[in-house]
Amino acid sequence: MKHFKLSSACLLMLSFFACTPQAGSEKDRDIDNKVEELLGKMTLQEKIGQMNQLSPNGSIDQIAGVIKEGKVGSLLNLTDPELVNKVQEIAVKESRLGIPVLMSRDVIHGYKTIFPIPLGQAATFNPRIAEDGARIAAVEASADGIRWTFAPMIDISRDPRWGRMAESCGEDPYLSAVMGAAMVKGFQGDSLDDPTAIAACAKHFVGYGAAEGGKDYNSTFIPERELRNVYFPPFEAAAKAGCATFMTSFNDNDGVPSTGNSFILKEVLRGEWNYDGVVVTDWASATEMIAHGFCKDAKEAAEKSVNAGIDMEMVSGSFMENLETLVKEKKVSVATIDNAVRNILRLKFRLGLFDNPYVVSDQTVKYAESHLAKAKEAVEQSVILLKNDNEVLPLGEMVRTVAVVGPMADAPHDQMGTWVFDGEKEHTQTPLKALREMYGDKVQIIYEPGLAYSRDKQTSGIAKAVAAARRADVVLAFVGEESILSGEAHSLADLNLRGAQSELIEALAKAGKPLVTVVMAGRPLTIGKEVDESAAVLYSFHPGTMGGPAIADLLFGKVVPSGKTPVTFPKMVGQVPVYYAHHHTGRAPSGKETLIDDIPLEAGQTSLGCTSFYMDAGFGPLFPFGYGLSYATFAYDVLELSADKLAANATLTARVNVTNTGKYAGTEVVQLYVQDKVASVARPVKELKGFQRVTLQPGETKTVTFSLPVSELAFWNIDMKKVVEPGEFKLWLGTNSEEGLSADFEVIN
Numbered sequence: 033m034k035h036f037k038l039s040s041a042c043l044l045m046l047s048f049f050a051c052t053p054q055a056g057s058e059k060d061r062d063i064d065n066k067v068e069e070l071l072g073k074m075t076l077q078e079k080i081g082q083m084n085q086l087s088p089n090g091s092i093d094q095i096a097g098v099i100k101e102g103k104v105g106s107l108l109n110l111t112d113p114e115l116v117n118k119v120q121e122i123a124v125k126e127s128r129l130g131i132p133v134l135m136s137r138d139v140i141h142g143y144k145t146i147f148p149i150p151l152g153q154a155a156t157f158n159p160r161i162a163e164d165g166a167r168i169a170a171v172e173a174s175a176d177g178i179r180w181t182f183a184p185m186i187d188i189s190r191d192p193r194w195g196r197m198a199e200s201c202g203e204d205p206y207l208s209a210v211m212g213a214a215m216v217k218g219f220q221g222d223s224l225d226d227p228t229a230i231a232a233c234a235k236h237f238v239g240y241g242a243a244e245g246g247k248d249y250n251s252t253f254i255p256e257r258e259l260r261n262v263y264f265p266p267f268e269a270a271a272k273a274g275c276a277t278f279m280t281s282f283n284d285n286d287g288v289p290s291t292g293n294s295f296i297l298k299e300v301l302r303g304e305w306n307y308d309g310v311v312v313t314d315w316a317s318a319t320e321m322i323a324h325g326f327c328k329d330a331k332e333a334a335e336k337s338v339n340a341g342i343d344m345e346m347v348s349g350s351f352m353e354n355l356e357t358l359v360k361e362k363k364v365s366v367a368t369i370d371n372a373v374r375n376i377l378r379l380k381f382r383l384g385l386f387d388n389p390y391v392v393s394d395q396t397v398k399y400a401e402s403h404l405a406k407a408k409e410a411v412e413q414s415v416i417l418l419k420n421d422n423e424v425l426p427l428g429e430m431v432r433t434v435a436v437v438g439p440m441a442d443a444p445h446d447q448m449g450t451w452v453f454d455g456e457k458e459h460t461q462t463p464l465k466a467l468r469e470m471y472g473d474k475v476q477i478i479y480e481p482g483l484a485y486s487r488d489k490q491t492s493g494i495a496k497a498v499a500a501a502r503r504a505d506v507v508l509a510f511v512g513e514e515s516i517l518s519g520e521a522h523s524l525a526d527l528n529l530r531g532a533q534s535e536l537i538e539a540l541a542k543a544g545k546p547l548v549t550v551v552m553a554g555r556p557l558t559i560g561k562e563v564d565e566s567a568a569v570l571y572s573f574h575p576g577t578m579g580g581p582a583i584a585d586l587l588f589g590k591v592v593p594s595g596k597t598p599v600t601f602p603k604m605v606g607q608v609p610v611y612y613a614h615h616h617t618g619r620a621p622s623g624k625e626t627l628i629d630d631i632p633l634e635a636g637q638t639s640l641g642c643t644s645f646y647m648d649a650g651f652g653p654l655f656p657f658g659y660g661l662s663y664a665t666f667a668y669d670v671l672e673l674s675a676d677k678l679a680a681n682a683t684l685t686a687r688v689n690v691t692n693t694g695k696y697a698g699t700e701v702v703q704l705y706v707q708d709k710v711a712s713v714a715r716p717v718k719e720l721k722g723f724q725r726v727t728l729q730p731g732e733t734k735t736v737t738f739s740l741p742v743s744e745l746a747f748w749n750i751d752m753k754k755v756v757e758p759g760e761f762k763l764w765l766g767t768n769s770e771e772g773l774s775a776d777f778e779v780i781n
Contacts, residue, residue, distance in 0.1 A: 106134040116177030132389035136180035140451035143172035152573030154201035154598035156413035159214035166218025177391040186212035186266035193246025195522030198554035202598030209269035225384030234270035236281030297341030316348040343372040411582030416595035426589025435504035449574025450519030466580030501543035518554025541565035594699040601655040612657040613716040621645040658768035664698025671773040692728035712750035
């Protein structure tokens with residue numbers, strides 16, 4: 033029997049923290065000396081210039097003058113290496129102090145080689161996949177002179193109506209922390225001064241994913257304890273991982289916009305976490321505080337932003353226009369500006385821009401074979417098998433004819449997903465293309481899309497799709513949402529399949545052939561009806577460049593699914609927000625309550641059990657967090673804990689045997705959850721504290737071992753102190769957040 037060990041949250045992320053600059057190192061002292069020397073030579077206007085970020089929209093002629101005058105610290109969205117070098121030549125040779133410009137771009141889940149959207153990467157429960165994706169993105173983007181990206185987005189996202197859930201790592205603080213730290217390591221590499229490294233940016237600080245009603249840019253109302261227990265942890269992990277920059281969020285929380293929030297920026301980020309990186313606003317979020325009603329005008333916006341702890345302003349220009357006057361009026365101190373500029377200059381020195389500001393462009397790295405192979409692997413591990421009745425999948429030798437239908441079967445642009453500025457659909461390999469090229473010699477493929485695109489309401493093509501289905505041994509229906517339907521400013525109140533896609537699935541289900549539905553989307557959709565009508569369902573959060581080959585191999589069993597849901601899937605939108613780590617309620621449902629269809633006519637007034645549930649949605653979600661099937665089957669037994677009583681400074685070891693009881697080799701994601709039974713404040717019903725991917729051959733058993741320091745059970749208590757409270761706990765090891773073996777233990781004083 034083999035033994036595998038997974039450490040706690042801290043130990044799991046140690047490798048990601050290795051890139052954090054060590055305070056007081058000789059290299060850091062040398063950089064700090066250079067920063068102070070340069071800062072001492074700068075005029076106030078030149079300092080303010082470093083705090084200014086502009087977007088020239090591909091043209092530098094109009095801003096060459098401000099570059100010469102030292103009035104810009106960073107530029108957005110220049111992707112031509114010749115233009116980048118021209119800008120740097122002006123800055124280095126023609127400005128008074130020769131300070132290079134920091135080139136930035138949104139490189140979120142790939143530059144040219146597009147990986148699955150971050151939500152899809154989170155579905156792998158594999159931080160190596162996230163690190164590989166960010167490293168490849170950095171290599172390709174830096175070839176065009178980009179040295180700063182605005183990722184990872186590690187907002188906790190518990191409302192799929194919010195379009196930017198696609199850009200997140202899902203609903204769980206632990207998973208988001210692990211995956212986010214891995215992305216930081218990938219973007220920044222082993223050293224920021226490597227020419228292929230790009231500075232990462234943890235965003236959006238903080239609470240943006242909790243936007244009220246799931247509407248982008250909306251207000252949030254998160255109390256401090258919830259901020260600290262749920263929303264801060266991924267950002268603290270990113271800071272410890274050496275993330276070079278942070279970005280503030282658009283939302284106000286309890287009336288205070290993040291860009292003007294000194295509590296989160298000064299007290300927490302700088303004070304408690306000792307962060308010395310750059311803090312940048314989101315696009316025009318400084319002057320948007322006027323619309324919030326938090327600032328009277330741009331001058332006050334600049335004042336409140338800088339005094340709250342902002343170092344650089346993205347595009348809105350209020351710093352350049354007003355800071356000099358604010359200093360004269362003693363509303364902003366020179367010391368405050370100096371601290372901001374120190375952070376900016378320090379980052380430029382750490383990136384090696386003063387020594388090597390120019391791009392030596394190696395265009396061969398784009399779409400390199402090794403990059404495409406890594407992107408395919410990411411898709412293979414991200415796709416989630418939600419249903420597989422009668423082992424319809426994988427497709428076997430008896431399948432001779434396959435009907436391929438649906439608007440997402442051959443949608444090269446849309447399968448790349450949101451936040452793709454530089455990917456090219458000509459390089460995207462769609463499922464239809466892959467099936468034809470990889471398996472066309474083994475099966476006959478009939479293609480009838482039925483619908484032209486996901487929002488298509490014209491049903492005239494459905495009959496042809498059904499006719500094709502009747503001629504086939506199996507039907508592969510590719511549905512979902514176009515890339516434009518998720519992402520920033522793309523919130524939805526209705527999460528059902530758009531257009532006539534539901535009608536298409538219903539018609540195909542009546543064709544009398546096994547129906548395999550593959551959903552490609554940027555968020556969980558409410559697909560309960562379509563799941564019921566399908567024999568098998570695969571869910572692929574927009575998979576990127578190599579989605580087609582990976583999905584083809586999954587369908588035919590060359591690869592076995594191992595993805596797990598990184599968010600809870602609601603049955604209907606009225607359940608939202610729905611997430612596994614909710615608090616205990618005083619009246620939890622028993623599952624025996626009367627549902628709406630069972631209420632008799634003219635029933636007497638009754639509270640139907642006095643419990644917390646929806647009469648029309650029943651009990652629980654469509655699919656829980658951490659859920660995902662495999663072509664293999666796995667059995668858990670013999671859960672053992674190293675002790676049933678532990679001190680707060682001890683480490684708990686938990687072991688479980690996992691056996692592959694199926695006929696296919698497969699990988700299971702073993703998940704560790706913990707519940708604090710009684711505490712000074714209400715605690716979640718369970719919380720993820722660890723996970724491990726374990727590959728097993730048919731009949732093979734492995735003992736999977738987790739080490740959990742009791743310190744990882746700490747939370748912010750009723751006195752707003754982070755402590756481990758003594759008391760009783762329950763631990764689960766299992767296949768998802770609702771299934772697993774459990775055992776109890778106690779933490780003692």
